[in-house]
Amino acid sequence: MRAYRDGGNAIDAAIVAAAVLTVVYPHNVALGGDLIALVRTPDGEVRCVNASGWAGAAVDAAGLRARHGGWLPARGADAVTVPGGIRGWEALRRFGARLTWERTLRAAEATARVRAAVAPSLATHIS
Secondary structure, three states, X not given: OHHHHOOOOHHHHHHHHHHHHHHHOOOOOXXXXXXXXXXXXXXXXXXXXXXXXXXXXXXXXXXXXXXXXXXXXXXXXXXXXXXXHHHHHHHHHOOOOOOOHHXXXXXXXXXXXXXXXXXXXXXXXXX
C-alpha cells in the first residue's frame, strides 16, 4: 500500500513486495533467484518477463547430457543457473514503474534495519 501512497503502481508494489520478501523469506525469494512474471498492460495485452537463470558460459552441454540424459536433476550443482531475479525487476520497471530504485527498495531496507523476524521455516532450517 505504501508503494501506491508514494505514487507508484502495481508494478512498483510487486517489486517492493519481492524486495521485502528477500529480507524475511530469503530461502524462497532471494536476490540469487529467478523471476517470471505476466504483466497485463492497460490496453489488455499480456506480456511475459522471463528472467529465469541462464546456464553459465562455461557449461558443457554435451557433458550434462551424458550425465543426465534429457533432463537436468532437480537439485545439485548441475541444476544451478545464473540468477535472473534482479534483472527481472529491471525489466518489470520498463513496463511503467513510477518509483525510483531508492523508493522501491526503502521498505526492504527498513525491514532489515529493524531486524524483522524471519519466516519460521527459515529459522528451522538455520537451527
